[in-house]
Amino acid sequence: MYRKIIKRSLSNMRDSYLIYILACSFAIGVFGILLSMGDNPSVHYALRWWNSLIFDVAIIMSSIFGFCAFVYMAYVGGFFVKQQRNEFLTFEKLGMQRWTIIMISFLQTTIVQAVAWIIGLTFMVIFQKFMGMLLVYLMQMHFDFVMHIGMNNIQLLIATFVWTTLTLSIINAIKTYRILKKKERRTIVKTRWWLRVPAGLFGVVLLITAEIATFYLFKNMRTISYSSKPLTEIVYILGSDIFGTYLVYFGFLPTILNIMEKIHSVSYSGINIFSFKYMKERLFQNISILWFVTELSALALALLTFCYFGYQAVHQNYNSAYPFELAANKDTVNVIRHELKKNDAKIRGSYKTDVKINLVSYYNKSSESYIRQPMTFMSYSDYKSLPKRMRKNNSKINAHQFLKIDYSSSIMYRNKSDEHNIEVKGAPMIQTAKQGNSFPYGSSMHFGPMMIVPNSYYQKMPSEVKDTFYGWDFKKGDRLKRSQLQKLDSYRDAYYMRVKFRSSLADSSIEVMKKEPNKYETAIYTQSGFLRQGSIKKHFKQGGGFYLFIVALFSVALLVALGSVLTLRILLRDDYQSSQLRTLQKIGVEESEIKGIIRRENTLTFLIPIVFALVQSFAAIAMFDFGRHISKNIILIYGGYIVLYGLFGIISFKVSWRCVKQKFKL
Incomplete structure (x- = not known):
């Protein structure tokens, strides 16, 4: 039995x-x-x-x-x-x-x-x-x-x-x-409109404050290593989004449906008033499910957005550190060329740029302190002659503007504020300089910040040290063997600079040393001899591929979970809801009308959560520094998610209508 x-x-x-x-x-x-x-x-x-x-x-x-x-x-x-x-x-x-x-x-x-x-x-x-x-x-x-x-x-x-x-x-x-x-x-207690509307308004306030907190979170994210403020903002944003969304559903969805029921042009067209009442009651009962799916959809979109921006930031940071497959300076270029000839490396492109090293002094807003240090200078024409990928992520400048390229404190946060009043030894003060983070020839080739200056300024400026950078791109790599790399390892550091700071910048000077100092001091800087992608490029691609594999699995699994939850809630009608459909059938409602009821119920159940989740996600992206203009990649990611989500909706409707036809023998 x-x-x-x-x-x-x-x-x-x-x-x-x-x-x-x-x-x-x-x-x-x-x-x-x-x-x-x-x-x-x-x-x-x-x-x-x-x-x-x-x-x-x-x-x-x-x-x-x-x-x-x-x-x-x-x-x-x-x-x-x-x-x-x-x-x-x-x-x-x-x-x-x-x-x-x-x-x-x-x-x-x-x-x-x-x-x-x-x-x-x-x-x-x-x-x-x-x-x-x-x-x-x-x-x-x-x-x-x-x-x-x-x-x-x-x-x-x-x-x-x-x-x-x-x-x-x-x-x-x-x-x-x-x-x-x-x-x-359990008796369902119907909450009055005078309680629902204030609850919905309070939910809107929570969502707005969550977006404002998101704006400040992106500004304060770089301080997360030493400040508890970003973590507090994250907790507040999560709580406000979760409870705010539920209160909006609880307060406004029933109120809007009740208002629509009063409008005869919407709810009443012949026998359609019964179908609207059925659909309204189904949505009332599924408010918690709609809220749950909305939050999971927002989580899925946030996960995809964070992964995209995170991968993009890491990729930009890598390209900034290793723009060329191989880079060198004038002290090591002959040795490297000799080793490349041994391997018959196929050079796809080669570049050469003269630079000057001079002393500067300025007030740094990030550290809130005055800084005196050596800085590498490059002319505007030489900067523009390099491949576009070198300056893709830097602020755009013309031939009369200055650009200061410095290390970023975070791979996710880019400081775009201008620097002011930079004093240069033996040259006019730089009143304003735009900011950038992408170093020509790679950040590891530089001991500190770099300045792109107009050609006339570069020619007239004196220098403490002169150098020349070289860069190569290859077809299928540089082909350097392990024995060659071991030989080149002794040329890793080209020279050392000891800065002798005095009371004024004009009296300060730089001493160049070829041998490594016995004791390192804060005023000693090292100039790299060469920089090579090599195995780092391979490992970077491996790590990125594994990262994409995990994200793809989790995203697809989350999408399957969301689609199945909504589909099951639509399919599993209780006896009272089934009797409503039987009543419509008995009073003469045509098959096409009942099919329309199922279609509208299915559409609203799937549409409401994804629309609300998209609004939340786009609002968060608008607060993000990278996302002030929505990139094509984000639109493609969200579009793909919506298409897959919509496929679940179509499948849900087909299965739901099939069940209704079998149950009532339409």
Whole structure:
């Protein structure tokens, strides 16, 4: 008898259970793949340079992913228990013992979880090779990815299956017990408009203050290492966004729907008043779900935005540090050219620029102190003759303006404020200089800031030291061997400068030393002899590829979770809502009209959260320094997310309409 009851319950909700099982199976498969990456011998060998870093990250990410998947299973699994509420109460009225009903709920959950795990582990075995090849492609590596699942991982997966299935079954059994104990449906208290509207207005105030706090957060982010203010702002922003969004839904959505119901041109057109009432009540009941999905959608978009800007910032920082594949100065250029000839390196482009080193003094706003130091000077014409990638992220200047290039205190924060009153030894004071962070020939080639000056200023300015920088781009790398690099390592530092500061800048001077000083002082600066991308470029691409792999997995999984939650809420109508659709059918509503009801309900359920999430995300981007103009890449990322999200909406409508037709035999 129990087997027949469970079979009938699973059959009646087969479409809903199928969506839930597929979503759970996807999560289980991804969890297993992340685990297997951690001890895969082929990955271990190919990424031996990273030691255990990537594998530790894989274990941490799999743990976080597994926890989130468990929360999803527990939350969504409760939908099915609520759906069977009347069924369980009927069983009790017919004389079935309470523990028997609880056991039926327990066994149903166990069966569903077992099926999900079987499909998920099958997915893991089948797609492990594909995911491994995707990781290899993103990391731009060349090695044979071998399918491997270690015994430790197998034991961990079995233990996870047993404990999660047992825990979820107990949770649903407890929910069933509470239903049988209370019996009566909880009375829904309708909140009056005079309470909803102020609550909604307060929610708007919270959201506005959250955006203002976001603006200050981006300004204060560079102080996060020594100040608690950014963390306080982050906590406030999260709390205001979460509670503000809920209050807006709670306050304004019911009020707007009630107003629309009063407008006959909107809610009343022949028999449509019944369909509008049905749709309104469904949205009322799903306010919490809409809020939950809105916050998860905003989280997904924020994750994608942060990952994009973070990757972009790291990429810009890397390009600023290594703009050429190989760079040198006049002391090392002959040695490097000789080594390149030995390898017959294919040079794609070569550059040469004369520079001057002079002493400067100015007040720095960031450190709030006066600074005296040597600075490298380059003429405007030489600066413009370099490849565009050298100046892409710097402020634009003309032939009569100055540009100060300095190290950024943060890869995410770029200081664009102008510098003023920079005193230069033996030359006119620089009244105003724009700011930049992208160094020609690479930041590591420079011992300090750099100044781009007009040609006439450069020619008339005296210098303490003169130097020449060289840069090369190659086809398929510089081909330098390990023995050659060991030889070049002795030329890593070209020379040293000891600055003798006096009371005035005019009396100060620079002493050039070829030998490394026995004792370093604050007034000693080192000029690099050469700079090479080499293996750093390969490791950078590997790290970036792994980063994109993890972000892509989490984004797709989050999208699947959001789509399945909304779809299941639409499919799992209770008996009262189903009777409303039957009533519409009995009073003569045509099939096309009922289909329109389902379509509008589905559209609003999917549309409201994504619109609200997009508004929040775009408002946050507008506050971001990088995002004052929305870049094409962000539009493409958000557009792709909306398209995939919309596909879930279309699938949800098709499945929902199919269920209605089968249930009412339309």
